[in-house]
Amino acid sequence: MYVLFPGRHHLLTRFQADFLRRQAGHEIVWAVTSANHENTKRNPVPYHRREAAIERLSVLSDLRSVVVPIFDAAPTSAFAEVTLKTVAVETGLDLTPQNTVVACSTPEVAALYEKLGFPIVPVEDDPALDTVPERPWDVLLRLAAGDETWRELAHPATIDVFERYRLVDSVRTAVNDPLVGDEGGLTATRDYRTYVEAFADAADRKWSAVRQYVRPGRIVDIGCGAGSLLELADREPGLHESDLIGVEVARHLYQECVHKKAQGVFQNANVYFYQRNVLGGAIFADRSVDTTLTFALTHEIWSYGSRRESLLRFARRIFDHTVPGGVWINSDVCGPDDLHRPVLLHLASGDGLNPATPRHDLTGLASGEVRAYVESLSTRARLDQFTADFAFPCEFEPVGESAVRIELGAAMDFLTRKDYVDNWLSETHEQFCGLSFPDWRDLLTEVGFELDPASTPIRNDWVIENRIAPVASLTDLDGHPVDWPSTHLLTVARRPIWGSSR
Template structure:
């Protein structure tokens, strides 16, 4: 086995070794890396760019093609001979090194071996995977012979995200150039500092997106039928477009064939599905575009440039994962700003009852499942399938106990009889409209459906500057009442008089005044 040897600070590659394999995400390149790699007296640098299919996430804010551009410029300026290979993300595996080597072989025809390759890697866990295969390691920033410990690229990127301009002194000029030309400084700061988006590019790490896509696709025709007459041709934007099901229906409308259809989705899984559909020719309109963005992170569209904005089942997530009304107001202002005068924002979502603080008596079935002594505190440590099986096993009354334990918006209730509780109406409806979402229980219990009533929604939209179309209204989904709620629950006032079930949803058609 050949070894890389150091002599007077110069790393010499054995005559049989011709390559330096440099695996990493490589979002930012540093001056230290340039100096370190220049110490190799011979060899081609093979850059294995991991998470190459990820972008716009906290862990991977820069798209692969920009990373590749910076590496190529870095190599040109440093006089290095480089090959850049994208490595798509995969589930954590001890075979990571083998997968990377096979990907490189397929992409370049190079079969890298310990006899001809040194691995440059400062992450001990990753280096160990290559050492296990017999590869010699050049430890880069982790080199114990260095007089001072250099900052790792990710730490420099975090300086940038924090607004610390000293990142420019540590980053290589190739990275600075690419970041400035493609306005990546703002992109990185927005994505890394985003309070709503998780590390992997979604609002929650516990959601089963397969179930979510199927449910949204099933409801797409109903949603489109409810809003179609309010849609104005021109630039039509669906924010939180999921897998693009509503835009597929818009694409079939003859009256919209000259419109731009634009989908915006923050969740990486769903955005990828949209891009896949477009590549497969699902859309006939040539002007269909998709962006992976979080609207709260900054303006996406120019002011007064969008005729129609659609949001379906989105605003309650902004409320839930943000700062409730503050985040929702900020979102509404973004929509107002990009809406053209006379344009429209159509919002369809869940809604709380007008008297959501009213105390009521909620009678729940105890005969439709198990009734343990109390809620389990450990569901977060179980697999999603284990959570599903357990919650499904509970009676409706016991499920309320579990919901109260897991719900991110604390509420109280008082047991007043066999299966009966005294509870605020809003909390009761939050539970009743969520109790059957067992596939995504831990995700759904992070979200509040009844944060705002229709009257409060109307006030917020008016505050922003919108005018509500008469078609705007609170709605009760009677199918949910008749099939999910009424069979296992009943509602009375505190004196025992039966109460009608309240509204569950809203349709808001908010127009920007033509002179606004």
């Protein structure tokens, strides 16, 4: 006879051990769900650590157990069948209603097994219990909140594994992260497929622009995406003895990096990937990194964090982990020098639909519906929709049929984003023009970096000529043409060799 015990099993409790000991003569089949998830708010503990704690509990409690990883999949009403088939493939065990009871305290999951004819033992949800025991997730939330009473409820096997592998702090960081969602991404609305494709297409151009400034040694790409830039660094003969380290917070992208490494994409044996939120705390020891690379990252820190305060904290962490003489190379979007200058923005209105008012219900639509609707709008109407969805102040005053009076920074935020219809709801939560190049220069100097003369604002003329100028123009308030401003920046910031006390 078997007891099938499905669950995420991030934390094991003393109550669970007592319950399982009462199932005398049964073999326990631990089906560990979300086994391919780790370091996220909903799944903070990697599978191999969960498995270690389960095996230790089994030894301490004299239980015969098998542990089976169940990888996450799209929501399905066949979840129970998928789990049973996975157990059969992994272990050869044929679990049936005649030889198995299912231990489960989640009614929705229990109902799926009950529908297949399996008897259910409700564990913590048992109405016959005199007192309702805390569930494992509740105990883990105690840990995350700094409440040390979690140790009284957790099983010694969990406490042992958490302490030996220093999981307490990492669990607290993941669960309490103010930026990263339940599944390990900055936003639930991003289409990571198109994001990866766009970054991969631009990787050669980006690497060509910065490779001459890279200092060999320990090279870290923060926000490495799917590892495209590190693939190019891996091919550089002058870097073959360097450590190449990618840091990525989004689970989807991190897993792609790990997959590439497993497939032998990288020739350098010293390539490593970490799933970490760079705002959650220091990742590297002080004065231990020769080159830090950040591409298309800092505007996300600005947008999802506390604006300049978060960027300043991030810059200080990079300064601290950079060796004297080391370099931080940053390439990203930026705003015009005169962000708040009032201008007239003239927009095409005949290139799409012009509804009377913007919609306020796009978050309730499927991504394909959002894309189709935004694509159907004229450039002028798209500004109205952008303003409705944008997570930052974007005020304008209509002037005539197709012009608006607006600040230059807000105008460029719209113009550089108006064609991002694949990820509209994600992109409208990010601000491209939060800082100008002079603002960046001041921030880096404040931290202690010295700017290399190669640091410069950049205008993406292809975007201007092909995306913006055909449907928009800028004038001052008197109607005189205004040149298109900078859209991007490259900063090469060095930590001084002498004179730094940090």
